Amino acid sequence: MTETGISRSGKFKVPRVVISAVLLAILFAFYITIQPRGFSTYVMTIWSNQGLLLALAAIAQFFVVLVRGIDLSVGPMIALTNVAASHLLSGSLGEVALGVLLVMIVGTGCGLLNGLAVVVGRIPPIVATLALGSLYSGVALLLRPTPGGDIDETLSDALTYDVYGVPTALIALAIILVLVAIPLRRSRFGMSLYAIGSSRDASVMTGIRVPQVTLAAYALGGFFASLAGLYISMLTLTGDPNIGPSYTLNSIAAVVIGGVALSGGVGSPLGAALGAFILKTISALMFFSNLPPLAQPFFEGAILAIAIALGSLGMLRVRSRLERFL
Amino acid sequence: MTSLVEFSAVSKTYGGIPALTDVSLTIEAGAVHAILGENGAGKSTLMKLLAGVITPNGGTIKVDGVERHFATPRDATALGIVCMFQELSLMPHLTVRDNLLLGDGGPMLRLIRGAAVKAVRASLDSVGGSHIGLSSLVSELPLADRQLVEIAKAIHRRPRLLILDEATAALTAERVETVFAVIRKLRDEGCAILFISHRMYEIDAVADRVSVFRNGRHVETFAAGTRNRDEMIGLMVGQPLTELFPPRVAGPAMSVAPLLSGRGLSWERGLDAVDFDVRPGEIIGLGGLDGQGQQYLMHAVFGVLKGVQGTLTLDGKPLGGVTPRRAKAPGVDIALVPEDRKTEGLILDMSIGENLSLAGLSRKPYGLTKAAGPADVAVARLTERLEIKLKSLDDPVKVLSGGNQQKVVLAKWLALSPRCLLLMDPTRGIDVRTKAQIYRLLQELAGEGLAIILQSTDYEELIHLCHRIYVFYRGRVVREMSGDEVTPDALIAAALNAHSNTAST
Amino acid sequence: MSTTSSSTTGTGRMASWGVDRSVVILLVASVVVLAGAALESPGVLSVNYLLQQLQIAAIVGILATGAMLVILLGQIDLSVPLTITGTAILATSLAGSGNPTLAFIAIPAGLAGGLLIGAVNGLGVAIFRIPAMVWTLAVNAMLLGITVFYTSGAKPAGAPPSLMVFLARERTVGIPNAFLLWLVVGALVLFMLRRTVFGNYIYALGQSPRALFLAGAPVERIIVGVFALAGLLSSLGGLLLVGYANQAYQGMGDSYLMPVIAAVVLGGTSIFGGSGNYSGTFMGAIFITLLASVLSLMQVPDALRQMVFGGIILAMLLIDRARRTP
Amino acid sequence: DTYKPECFSPAKDNQKTIQYDAKKGPYKIALVNGYVGNDWRITAIQSAKAWGARPDNAKQLSEFKVISVGNDSAAQIAAIDNYIAAGYDAIVINAVNPTAFDAVVKRAQRAGVVLVTFDNVLDSDKIVQVNEDQFDLGRMKAQAVVDGIKAAKGDVKGQVLEISGLPGNSVDRDNHEGMHSVLDQYKDLKVVQVVGNWDAGTAEKGTADAIATNGNFDGVMVQEGAIGALHAMQAAKHPVVPIGVDAGNGTRQLAVEGKYPGITAAQAPAMSALALEAAVVLLNGKALPQKVFLPIPNKNNADLVSGKDYFPDLPPNFYTTTGYPQCFPVFTPQELLGQDAQNAE
């Protein structure tokens, strides 16, 4: 879980998060340069809003991937909570607050259900979340066959603009990351999440309550998916049952770009968030690049592929071929 | 002495097949209790019952005189019973600090404080791990250090009963001594220790009491020192064993041209200008403290490593660009029995037959049908020659005992009629009887002209089997020994001397 | 709770020709689905309806065959949608080019395209050791970009190769040609898996790449080979689809990814690799096709359809689990 | 007193007019399209460009960008936000979701950016919508089918196939509701709905599947992509039944060749050009009705005239309705085909 450190050969290894951060900084600088308006609060704000949304989805994915799972229901959970929000997030302040809570409960509940299917039902995560995701999409469509509904605008304004020139989305992300990082690194619960991803058998032998902690990881995934669902509601002021699909795969891509190992036990929420912002910056960059628009999807894909391949370049440097088959 | 744990008439079956039958045994505080037995005798089963990994089918287990039923390892830990399996309980991607902290089972959500970290450091230091950094990742530690962390982790929980199931199997003599010191200290503080090892000299060194198991039954318990080695082996095997090591056979003359030679072999992470030769019919040993580059040399020769400098010559001709695939190709004919038979040597869920034919598959017309070829005929002969005990070739290989699994690995390679055989700690965790069989086999193979390189953590087997021994330190060969020079003391001294010599420069 | 032994199926006999439990469950489930539908509309029991389903199942089945090979390695191929679409567009534009030479090579070119895409997937996984889930996703994104660019985002021009129309739509002695083609493909793959060295390697690699590498097997080549073969099969499925739909169209592959994976998994192939029987995949494809057809026949609203689809897959996996673990 | 009322005619239920402060040209305008997978959309993009290429209009534009984001509302919001941030004067939107843009509309207004929406319009009364009555379009197609069934059977019963469009978009919703406003009156009529995504390929596969599972139909309605549906019917040797379908060149040819009774009706892809013009007009400071409804180009199949309503010598993917003569000279095929289908500047 500490990604820094001196490797055995004595050479200093650059922490994975730093690589992601530098990559993001470079991409962002590019973006600002070719953005016709240059750097402005508004440009920052919309960049942050778009980034936060995917970052929340990526953090949702992170918790599940951390315990060596995968959550293909992130998108459907986002859609379902978004739809739920469109039914619940209007009215008086109290009603809206209650609505937010209920939406979080819906998301956490979905995550818990995923966890139960995996832990109790012992179905491999990839298929369990695939099947349950289909269920959640169905419920979302049932609750709102076509887009619509009402979302409280004051709340939306508060969360999608800026405070003294600093985008609220960035502030929110910073708070979330700090709140998550501390217990994750410094409590036994947090370390247990890493432990389970690193070696399930060893965790059992160590006396960690593996089933409970794994369940909690899935529930946390659902919780963060609900935050993404809420934030999408803030951005769109509507409930849309079809909003989900791109988030599932993009959350996985973000997590990988951010240095979270799909094999579990490695990575951080900060990494996941950085991965999300990298992806979003790439697509924003495409926008103002002078590439022919029809060629943009290809370059977006190609850059994604290159970013992923770069992350894996280490494999070519591996000196012992056995390390490739850990 | 007070009895801490009491087994009465405990039985355990796996799918109807008995693993432990009607075992009664008491374990006393303040003593090191060794459990002896062949592979499959039920030693690990006994430990797993105590550790709450499995539950008995019959009989009772009392702790402090109270009958207990453990559902999970947590229940056992709560009573101060701590188990050390072979590397099972370390989380590779976590730091040493976190591995140790997680074991002590505090409240889930409270934040860890500095005092807890200090305690971790102290535990690690007390087992001789002061050179290990708390923030190193376990996956980056050499095997021996991992083992120390494992031990520290067990001790960190302040056990009342510490179980070591072959926990020293990967350690060389010097490190074992460190562990023993810890064990003795714990014992003197009143802790009970259950100790399992297949190395007789370790039992001699550390045990206070010895219990022998055979075929899942408790045969006898006696005070250490009241039986000699042969008697103990007799109890384990059920009949007297003539000899563990076959009589020495002289190696080929130095004038015989080497089959395989290495010159100036270097590899950035652990080999430094190593020269070696091995002749047909010769058994050479790689000794020294563990993790000094012996394993890397094996991997370098078999083409596992990338970027190895220096030259390898086979039959006097240079051999370049080796990969495992090329190493085993006809004309080169090198075979490797890897270090960890469960993840490297075998595919546990596949059948014995499939495992036996795995290396030889490439000898079939590529990609075409699996019809029997010469290698398969050889496999059939070898299962007999190696006396592999199996019910059916279609059973998964994981149902075999450790010794028989190792024989499968050997047979799979011998079927290709290699000219050079690389063996990485081939008898680790294997019982005396099987060891003796393997030793005899190796000597026969050498007699037939096979060149053998044997890396081992067991100094006895290096001494008794090898014609020449290269002693490693920090990736270099620091000493070459042969003939009568090779005695236990000389070998250990060489490894340690190398240590102090190099350390002082 | 057994924790120390990681035994998954309890049997190491992967090389048996035997019909396993998944097939029986799927057979029963198919009969139940048909019987249930027959209460509503007895027409589903007509020979013609059933043959029609076999025709559609053939497309799913051929795609599932490729997916199964990859899953046997413990990997997954998410580039299936655009492999289908991309190679379909390639073949139709050649076939409709008006140039007889180009039209003649339309089918081989489409298949070669699939092989090539698969090889690219395999190289990323084998050489860079990028998790297939991410790499194939990136490849999919690039392919999407290429097809968008090539077709200007519109309906691709061209015509279906007449052979594909014949294979996908016509019948021979009353049996859909597509189904016959599937039988041939299935038999070849079954033979490969059971009787060839390559087949043995595939299972072994799924179980333990490390041990297989140390046994001196060409691990990288096997991985690339399997992905290439899977790409080939995806493109064959795509070409059949072209014949059936009479054209190539954007997004034609999108709706196949999930059902295909579901078919393989319901068929008892372990998502972790190393075990699975082709008979299971075969029945899985038929069951999934029947289920989809019956749901649409009964005009179940989309919302409910998704829920039923997810729910049934989940239920069947749970039944299967419950039977496997006493 | 709105601009060119004979062209920008208000919908029956239009409530208000919209006018902004005049800005000095030339303007930076972006067209943000969602889905692009069919001929209609391609022609729409070509039409917008063709309009921009006419010399009088070109003078008004300093920059004109067209982008298609796919059927993803978050991506479309991101695109619009990006253009707002980049200081565009007006943004023309064919929206993938009618309700998801309220927040963006607000952001645009704060930034002083003029928004115009067309085809799949936003459910918003704060910006100008350029469309035709999509509900009525659906109603018209269903009515023609029902009438056809009654003419053939004397009674409206049996089963009909409805190939709907891209879920979540407003045109799909309104067409569907329009169709059902007719169909739901007949208790003995079973409606089998298949999602066709406005795409000929999907429609063809969907029709083939539907015939395979349900047997023959007594009438077929297609929002868009009827070429595929008609092909599938031919392949399945489906009898000729009344249809209510789109007005692509290929569809009309097939309808005439197959002697299908019913109606071909659509909207002109040139609607995009009109929306672009609306944006320029608004930037000029002139007023427009908030909700503009254009007439629905439609023709009974029996009345289709070769060379006037459809063109056997032009490709099937050509769209028969190329403009609104009451607004500006109809685009010639050459003018449209001269524009690359690329979404470029």
Ligand SMILES: Nc1ncnc2c1ncn2[C@@H]1O[C@H](COP(=O)(O)OP(=O)(O)OP(=O)(O)O)[C@@H](O)[C@H]1O
């Ligand atoms: N999980 C299991 N399933 C089935 N049989 C098992 C299982 N574990 C152990 N056995 C069987 O129980 C018997 C006792 O095994 P155990 O592991 O206790 O032997 P051991 O004395 O520890 O051997 P070794 O010296 O190889 O470690 C053996 O016959 C073994 O095959």
Ligand SMILES: Nc1ncnc2c1ncn2[C@@H]1O[C@H](COP(=O)(O)OP(=O)(O)OP(=O)(O)O)[C@@H](O)[C@H]1O
């Ligand atoms: N799932 C299983 N089914 C049947 N037998 C098993 C199973 N798991 C383990 N065994 C048996 O239990 C024995 C003991 O297992 P264990 O894990 O202790 O291996 P081992 O033989 O001691 O090898 P090692 O030297 O690695 O300790 C094995 O030899 C094997 O015979």
Ligand SMILES: O[C@@H]1[C@@H](O)[C@H](O)OC[C@H]1O
């Ligand atoms: O409005 C529809 C348009 O958006 C779609 O692309 O094609 C068909 C039209 O009816």
Ligand SMILES: [Mg+2]
């Ligand atoms: Mg054991």
Ligand SMILES: [Mg+2]
């Ligand atoms: Mg053992």
